[in-house]
Amino acid sequence: MAVTPDVVSPPGLTTRMSADARRAQLIEVGWELLQSRPIHELPLDDVASAAGISRTLLFHYFPTKADFYFAVVSTMGKRLLHPPRLPEGAGAPDRIRSLVDGFVRLVERNRLSYTALVRGAGGGDQRIVELIADTRDALVPRWLDAADCPDTSPLTRLIVRGWLVGMEETVLAWDPRSVSREALVDHLTASFLAELALAEGRT
Amino acid sequence: MAVTPDVVSPPGLTTRMSADARRAQLIEVGWELLQSRPIHELPLDDVASAAGISRTLLFHYFPTKADFYFAVVSTMGKRLLHPPRLPEGAGAPDRIRSLVDGFVRLVERNRLSYTALVRGAGGGDQRIVELIADTRDALVPRWLDAADCPDTSPLTRLIVRGWLVGMEETVLAWDPRSVSREALVDHLTASFLAELALAEGRT
């Protein structure tokens, strides 16, 4: 009969939140769910019901699903990859070793989150692919600084970029039962220094 | 009126093909379309109409969209990455250099296809992620053989795996205007040999 929707939602169950708090909550809930399944297997209905709201409200805060996904990945990426501070006093090898060690520990503690962020990331989404590329680009000068090589050739920067991706793969594929963490960190440190010397010497 | 669907398809326009030919054609068409857009932006309607058939027929050959996607990626992956044959007579450095050079040329000629296959690949699809992982695993012993290192430690295999992924990233990010191909190939070759020596020496 009624063309107008007759709302029957129990009055006490709807909890009203501020816009910022709601946004933060939704990102949190999305992040929670995204660790166990990739984005294209996560209907927004699930996000909404997990957050205790209607799907429409989700669209109120994030105009499209891609926007929501980007917000989640971007936020959590910043939270996970907060810039590591370099140990000042030590020599270049120690600083590199510290960076390697930090990354290995990061992956050890947040393996699931990290893979969800980097591996499942994108799913073809252009913005997220760019986000990851930018993040990697920003990492290169940081490592070069740590190695006392502020000015470098394009080849060196290219090689370091590839090396970083290789390291990521190595650490993610690493099985602590067959290789100790110390051996891994030692080798990666030596590898980076050797790679850098090779690239710079060739310039 | 008629509950039974009254077919009005023009009799002459439906071209009937053998099952194998149809499968091959569909994979070909899908591959064509997948180079310009990721899988989740490609409706099966488009594939069907591009192939000149109804969407239903596509489901007859591939029970689900994921199956179709896997078939495309798997087929084209085999076609693109047909195992490179090693030059027999030369020494280890020459063989490695040949492998590196082959990969660089492969990417130069098929950059778009390669990125579509490896980068867009997955999109979260479990089977495709595993397919790529398996392909990389299979590559490691091939490169180790070329370097005359058939028996190696777990650390070495792990490092080589990471190095291969790093090389892929390097070549994909490579800009020929700032780094010549010869310099790239030279460096990657030297890098692999240095990395291998480092890993083996440490064992």
Place this chain on the structure above:
DNA sequence: CCTGCTAATTGAGCATCTGTCAACAAACGC
């Protein structure tokens, strides 16, 4: 305390896309 405005929230509906089902028709054997 009430009134009215702002903004958070929602149900209903639309469009698109995946996957199903029964029916039709083109080739092939007898």
Place this chain on the structure above:
DNA sequence: GCGTTTGTTGACAGATGCTCAATTAGCAGG
């Protein structure tokens, strides 16, 4: 020719991204 096999199809059902008008909770001012 006739029946069987199977390539092929239109129509329908279910799920999901997204839109819109309506409803209501909170808050400021009288």
